[in-house]
Amino acid sequence: MANSIQLTLVQETVAAVKSLYDADIPESQITLQETRKEFEGQITIVTFPVTRFSKKSPEQTGMEIGAYLQDRISEIAGYNVIKGFLNISLSDEYWIAMLNETILQDGFGQFAKNGKKLMVEYSSPNTNKPLHLGHIRNNLLGYSVAEILKAYGYDVVKANLVNDRGIHICKSMLAWQRYGNGETPESAGMKGDHLVGKYYVVFDKEYKKEIEALKAEGQSEDDAKKNAPLMKAAQTMLQQWEAGDEEVISLWKTMNGWVYDGFAKTYKQLGVDFDKYYYESNTYLLGKDIIQEGLEKDVFFKKEDNSVWIDLTDEGLDQKLVLRGDGTSVYITQDLGTAQLKYDEFHMDESMYVVGNEQDYHFKVLFAILKKLGKTWADGLFHLSYGMVDLPSGKMKSREGTVVDADDLMEEMIDTAKERTEELGKTEGFEEEEKASLYNTIGMGALKYFLLKVDPKKRLLFDPKESVDFQGHTGPFIQYTHARIKSVLRKAAFDSAVPRLVPSSFSSYERDLIQALANYPTVIEMAAKEFSPAQLANYAYELAKLYNKFYHEESILKAEQEDVKTFRLHLSVAASRIIAESMRLLGIEVPERM
Template identity: 70%
Template structure:
């Protein structure tokens, strides 16, 4: 039981004894004590004045005296206006460190019996992953790990957009200009090779538009009449008709892309339990449309198209099936949502998709609810903002995209340069150096993208992200390595201060109080689907340890009991940093 829960229960008793009133636990407001005041836990006393018939200060004093007298964890108190600040006994914090924080299960909640699906990545197979995909993948993976730590059974899935006009553009350009080029003959990763032909298509398309407008067509006419776009559209029709040659070309080029994606996913450290492919799901949903027509949820217009009227919900009328019976995106998304639920029967389903799709998901979830799908209430769109670089916004069709592979390589190179400048690799083998540069470079990238709340648009500055003294992953990694170095010098193996009873210093107590918050931070991260809570918690923990390290002796403490206790405190800090960073998909080094 946390100290906050204990205090809530004891305040219920205090109010009952002092004012003969029973109060609900959720009516008691508990806060962390502000740094300028003594204490660790603050109780807001204003709500109790209606029972006590006294001022907030008098009420706080009476409750404080009751707690000090009757609750062993409460050592002292002070009242500032309507706030009762409680000082928790050192014995409580020592026990919390040695018996809770030090346990292997600290920060891992027991199974809650619930199942959650996290769908993320969802790439197109016409180009490699870029910086925006990196944020998507890191968010999806981290949220999945956080939910797992909270006791959920987690299913990570990837819905791949492997069909449509975009992939036909790459296929056609390869046919026209590729001369049989393959990943092996070109030395390019498969996704990069296919992306190259997507860019070639776009350049050729623009040339043809320019030529047609020069001949007198309007730009809109030229866009429709350019021979290359007509050929791409014809190829799509052939694909949908099952044309053998087109299907074989599609299968070959998608195979190249998947091999390339796997390399990128491995480098990013993300994984999936199941892949869904739009080529399998794009015809789904028509049964759902029929079901909706029968239930009166949808209506047919005179031309045969099917719609839903969401004006009463503050939205508009939405097309769900074209007049010719073909699907729109919402059709297949309705069908895919049903398929995923049929496959896994999950309690929650998280869609990690950029905020440009906010409206789409609002409509999708609302339609499913109107169709009476009981599981629809468990659907959630984890919407995130775009990532910019200092040089400006990314544009994929023009070949100026910030490629994920190149970005990771650049981060690792920068990590190498910074680490060698600072002389942090003395005594490392070449293999150990390479592993460390990977750890630092990718840690910097991941931390920088995850420390910001998902909804916010962010500016990614590679140089700022790798600062060893900043609000960065490398700062936390270096702190972990520093602690492990202290432990190595002490030949520390396991918890050693079993019966410690000394008075804690302010920094010792602050560090334990901070460590004790870790499970609450994980719970908050899971509730809000936000790895930023954990990223910023671990940074503050690392910062606090560095202050402790500089101001308190650990290995040179005169009292052996103090030395051993501080080693235990350091080990618990390293373990918690490691656990927190692991939930962000970030490895931490043992030395540097």
């Protein structure tokens, strides 16, 4: 219905220009926007584009079009003009109908299937270390974008490409082999991914010692890095792995198994899931086949050391290595193979990679290569590039063991939520199990909301303490608002099947809330088209603020008239439903009480 009034306004404005000024203006040049809060009205028509036909001032043009529209559209209660902006006020009857006939109907805000299949690949962990804060943003962003696209009508496949092979994996394996003394997750009392990550750090420390020793013998830093025995051993192990050496493969399977068990626990706590897993150990050979295909098509060329390259200088890029001289793969090799495998399996119309912006160049190269190879589906590939996450303490470095571990951070968030909630006395009458569940819901909601409310492209500073605030621009504020609404409905013992009575009039607070609720489908559309959960997160916050204003300014349970009380309770039902659904698409639970 929100769209229908907007469509009517656009069409009638075109008719007004024809009638008043005998001119034809395309609908695309009629701009509608939400009226600014300091002015009266709900929808604003920008009249500047019409002045070239009217030959009059923007103000006079606006007044003439306003009079024309009010005469022909019954839903218009009034209008005013501020400079070149025609502000339209819609009637109380329109907003009542909007609530009763649209917002409160089953299926409001749901989009029909659009017939397109889209894959969202996210997480993409390395099996040499546990997930950290950066991975949390990646997982939350990928999961939420996938859920929003599903809500918008796409058939979505959530994929996870596990980086389970390569030199970085061999570093952890080699360090465990040399310094681990047979340690296991059980004997160490550690999650498997944490144990393997421990040996990645051990490798780096021992490797640095060797570099310093070689430099002391007179080697340059670059030579020392190449000649360090540990690095050479790791490279040999990678070659042995690719050659199928039984002992190396056995160790690889054991240590990866530890990591997968650890990842599964982290994903469960984080609340994300996947429809399909890909493993680079299964795709890199397919990538090598594509390299051979490219050599035959003269897309690639070989250098004297037998390494294979592509020249992308005509694309504004550089020459790029796609296969090492010793025949081992680089990242781009397996990414080519995985891209082909994904398309062969799902034949999706579009495929999105959720990866940090430090890989922008990599994806430009990947997409350019696939297009040069003649892969017609490469036009549907998209890199959802997002900014890094910093903490007040500074940047994270995984090799040095200074990363903020995902499991530790989630535990800290839940502890902080417990502390804040108990300070505010919001758990009276709760059983211990209910309290634990509530702290988890609030802590994880705070973490998720803080990371998702910022535009994905922006770098962000995550402050755990600031995120758990029941009054600020936070997840807990929205969660508390939902619980407040549910409390009102419980106290009223309200049955939403009660007939919706129509009050004789209603307040600006009620109208503002109805208007915000009516915008929900538009917000979903914007969030889906821009791949931005931030659009939805900020909408949920504004909606919660509007409900709280309405709650404080208008009596609900003690309304003087029964029809007003019933109307306000129905309005509360709608607000709780849209808040809950918005948060669900962000991967955030909302409590029934707190």
